[in-house]
Amino acid sequence: MPSIKEIARAANVSPSTVSLVLNNKGNISEQTRQRVLEVVREMGYTRSVHARNLRENQSRVFGFAWSPLRSAYNPVLDLFLYEMVRLSEQHGRHLLLFTEDEQEDTENIYRSLIDSRRVDGFILANTDRDDPRFAFLLEANVPFVAFGRSLSAYDEDAYWVDVDxxxxxxxxxxxxxxxxxxxxxxxxxxxxxxxxxxxxxxxxxxxxxxxxxxxxxxxxxxxxxxxxxxxxxxxxxxxxxxxxxxxxxxxxxxxxxxxxxxxxxxxxxxxxxxxxxxxxxxxxxxxxxxxPIYEIADLCVGMLLAQITGQEVERRHHLLPPHxxxxxxxxxxx
Incomplete structure (x- = not known):
């Protein structure tokens, strides 16, 4: 793949001008912008998603735990997972699926993903009464949204969507x-x-x-x-x-x-x-x-994205009726 300098040389502009065009910034004339973009297309240049993520200090990935025991033959979670993947991709994000064995130290699993910056936040499911993940993620100030509640005091501060x-x-x-x-x-x-x-x-x-x-x-x-x-x-x-x-x-x-x-x-x-x-x-x-799985997934992805990007969330809690x-x-x- 060509470098920024090679594109600049071919378009007869400076490397900084190429960077401004690619990032849609700066006061660049339309003629110069189009010339640079044409060279970009001809030379087959594609921007590095990894580099962009490093600049933004984001992985652009959501984490979701899949419990082998609880998720066995669970069409509801199957549909929820599919909708999360679809909606995440619409926002330029990806979903990292990881296993959560009940015999393992749950906190260490989440801590490892956070410390390695592999995810920007989590969507939780299979919530338990007094779910320890709520306390840990709230205290760690890590963005998360739960499909379900913990039926504890932590529900007040958490973002959650649940079916009544x-x-x-x-x-x-x-x-x-x-x-x-x-x-x-x-x-x-x-x-x-x-x-x-x-x-x-x-x-x-x-x-x-x-x-x-x-x-x-x-x-x-x-x-x-x-x-x-x-x-x-x-x-x-x-x-x-x-x-x-x-x-x-x-x-x-x-x-x-x-x-x-x-x-x-x-x-x-x-x-x-x-x-x-x-x-x-x-x-x-x-x-x-x-x-209403489609609505649940939409709310979960939307609220998590809002937390990560610093947008205001009008409502943290959504209790939806079943039919x-x-x-x-x-x-x-x-």
Missing amino acids: GAAGTFAAVSHLVEHGHQHIAMLAWPQGSASGDERVKGYLDALAYHALSVRDDYIVRVLNDVTGGYQGAQQLMQLPAPPTAVVAVSDIIALGALRYFAEHGHRIAVTGFDNTPASEFSHPPLTTLKQ LIIRASSTLDY
């Missing part, structure tokens, strides 16, 4: 009550997940609102996979007074429950959460709650 999971499961329970159900169970994640805990809260709030009793044995906590849903449904149906309806914390768990009920001849109403592609084509089609999509699994119309 409590409102979603409240709507699911209310829908089941409207269809005559009073014995409604829940298949939930293990305790500690911020979004999972919020979905359980919505379930409990809805039972209280509709004056239905809360039974501890009606809340079964399982892993986020088909097997977990299958085994959770089995546990519920072995109770002396099994439920007539089940609210699942995710579609994948709901699909496991549907399979168990179908195999054993139980006609139980089921709802999921996420509106994954499989939900529409299950038998019966799954009633579920759709998350209840009613299908045959809850109406039992099949």
